[in-house]
Amino acid sequence: xxxxxxxxxxxxxxxxxxxxxxxxxxxxxxxxxxxxxxxxxxxxxxxxxxxxxxxxxxxxxx
Amino acid sequence: xxxxxxxxxxxxxxxxxxxxxxxxxxxxxxxxxxxxxxxxxxxxxxxxxxxxxxxxxxxxxxxxxxxxxxxxxxxxxxxxxxxxxxxxxxxxxxxxxxxxxxxxxxxxxxxxxxxxxxxxxxxxxxxxxxxxxxxxxxxxxxxxxxxxxxxxxxxxxxxxxxxxxxxxxxxxxxxxxxxxxxxxxxxxxxxxxxxxxxxxxxxxxxxxxxxxxxxxxxxxxxxxxxxxxxxxxxxxxxxxxxxxxxxxxxxxxxxxxxxxxxxxxxxxxxxxxxxxxxxxxxxxxxxxxxxxxxxxxxxxxxxxxxxxxxxxxxxxxxxxxxxxxxxxxxxxxxxxxxxxxxxxxxxxxxxxxxxxxxxxxxxxxxxxxxxxxxxxxxxxxxxxxxxxxxxxxxxxxxxxxxxxxxxxxxxxxxxxxxxxxxxxxxxxxxxxxxxxxxxxxxxxxxxxxxxxxxxxxxxxxxxxxxxxxxxxxxxxxxxxxxxxxxxxxxxxxxxxxxxxxxxxxxxxxxxx
Numbered sequence: 001x002x003x004x005x006x007x008x009x010x011x012x013x014x015x016x017x018x019x020x021x022x023x024x025x026x027x028x029x030x031x032x033x034x035x036x037x038x039x040x041x042x043x044x045x046x047x048x049x050x051x052x053x054x055x056x057x058x059x060x061x062x
Numbered sequence: 063x064x065x066x067x068x069x070x071x072x073x074x075x076x077x078x079x080x081x082x083x084x085x086x087x088x089x090x091x092x093x094x095x096x097x098x099x100x101x102x103x104x105x106x107x108x109x110x111x112x113x114x115x116x117x118x119x120x121x122x123x124x125x126x127x128x129x130x131x132x133x134x135x136x137x138x139x140x141x142x143x144x145x146x147x148x149x150x151x152x153x154x155x156x157x158x159x160x161x162x163x164x165x166x167x168x169x170x171x172x173x174x175x176x177x178x179x180x181x182x183x184x185x186x187x188x189x190x191x192x193x194x195x196x197x198x199x200x201x202x203x204x205x206x207x208x209x210x211x212x213x214x215x216x217x218x219x220x221x222x223x224x225x226x227x228x229x230x231x232x233x234x235x236x237x238x239x240x241x242x243x244x245x246x247x248x249x250x251x252x253x254x255x256x257x258x259x260x261x262x263x264x265x266x267x268x269x270x271x272x273x274x275x276x277x278x279x280x281x282x283x284x285x286x287x288x289x290x291x292x293x294x295x296x297x298x299x300x301x302x303x304x305x306x307x308x309x310x311x312x313x314x315x316x317x318x319x320x321x322x323x324x325x326x327x328x329x330x331x332x333x334x335x336x337x338x339x340x341x342x343x344x345x346x347x348x349x350x351x352x353x354x355x356x357x358x359x360x361x362x363x364x365x366x367x368x369x370x371x372x373x374x375x376x377x378x379x380x381x382x383x384x385x386x387x388x389x390x391x392x393x394x395x396x397x398x399x400x401x402x403x404x405x406x407x408x409x410x411x412x413x414x415x416x417x418x419x420x421x422x423x424x425x426x427x428x429x430x431x432x433x434x435x436x437x438x439x440x441x442x443x444x445x446x447x448x449x450x451x452x453x454x455x456x457x458x459x460x461x462x463x464x465x466x467x468x469x470x471x472x473x474x475x476x477x478x479x480x481x482x483x484x485x486x487x488x489x490x491x492x493x494x495x496x497x498x499x500x501x502x503x504x505x506x507x508x509x510x511x512x513x514x515x516x517x518x519x520x521x522x523x524x525x526x527x528x529x530x531x532x533x534x535x536x537x538x539x540x541x542x543x544x545x546x547x548x549x550x551x552x553x554x555x556x557x558x559x560x561x562x563x564x565x566x567x568x569x570x571x572x573x574x
Contacts, residue, residue: 029384029500029502030383030384030393032498032500033383033384033390033393033394033495033500033501034393034394034397036494036495036498036500037390037393037394037397037398037491037495037500038394038397038398038401039494040491040494040495040498041394041398041479041491043494044478044479044482044485044489044490044491044494045475045478045479045482046478049471049474049475049477049478050474052478052481053176053177053178053474053477053478053481054178055077055078055079055086056075056077056169056171056173056176056178056481057176057178057180057182
């Protein structure tokens, strides 16, 4: 069983210039996600979560 | 190469905020969605109160007054995702218009779990056409269904727990059997219902253990990997034989609760394997046989994406936090808790005392999940002894009963966020993130969504059905449609679509 198969992504070893660049890109992507997520959540949240959840109540379903 | 037919049916939750003097009436609302869709698209009535659309999908009202959409039969997982997305655009547009007509602000979600306390769920069922014995297929595919959740999990919370228990697959707590024929209670990992909706010789694997998803990568892999395993099982390769799981339900719960993807479970021959190892076993086999005649033409495309995702999960599961539903949610929810002044790890410490208190309340009051600090700590508290017993545990983790009200409020907020994550019509949290360009979930080839709103898939009976609906729509009292045919009651003829690979429109005398 092969647990790990090298792909072209693995050319960017940790510590190499490309690896550091990828790490920085990942950090930037992660912080962008968190920032955009927090904005989206703040816009989406109602003032009364309990009342919201009651309004979406499932009657049946599988 | 061998074509594999597959489809997905999804239950959607609807709700509305009443504006001015209008009141939200779910029954009126849901049936109006169907009528409106039928008036905007060419369609024929089905055998009940639903419709088949010109793109060959089916829209109907399911038990519990929610809309349900079934995609047409597709032979490529990219097409399947395309038709899921097209159906959702049709539905979201009809919901919007219905809301305007009825004076309400409408909402529609594909949210899997009802967090209001009903313990209900919304299903997302998968169908795969095959030609082998159902129980033999169950042996070969159950290890896949148990372990695939590391990329197919929708993410969310255990709605049956009184605390904040994040789970990779929130449907898992609602599955209580390994195999079962039931769909509304005592649900199984493997559903034994075998209604082929086709002529003799065909079977339909009907899975209800999966979840509706937002990520294209997750939807594509859910359909593609499962279809490949069905193909290998049908070819006699016995793909699940070497990774049979001794206790599948326990394994499902173990994998679902492990966001590090490192837990192992015991196999029937005494080995201990992680979900990743089980998935790698299936993938190795699929890669080895990808070019063979019993495999579909897209097998290599799925294997490539499957390998890429498993490699990322192996390196660091949270590296998938812009790609897979559960990992995106986990990042967002941790941050939201932090924004409310609650550390995620500290939040988990509350699960033990909340479970203990809930159990004590159930024993004393039979059932009561609504409790506040005032009630618990008051002189009349029926669980005062339990509170006293748990206080040292709280102190040892630097927690205090004074925090409990804010923890419970955060719990409700997280449940609301989880529901709103998948809101359709561009208003959901996932849609906002996608528009902001911070996600990496798109799959090449999942495109032309607008065309899929009106055109059927390019092959097989779904194409024949869709083209017939386009031509016959407008005389709805004359025709009725179902998956295996169209009835013309005026001249008593029948379009036989019982062959799922039908290529031509063949009308016959109406069956008695």
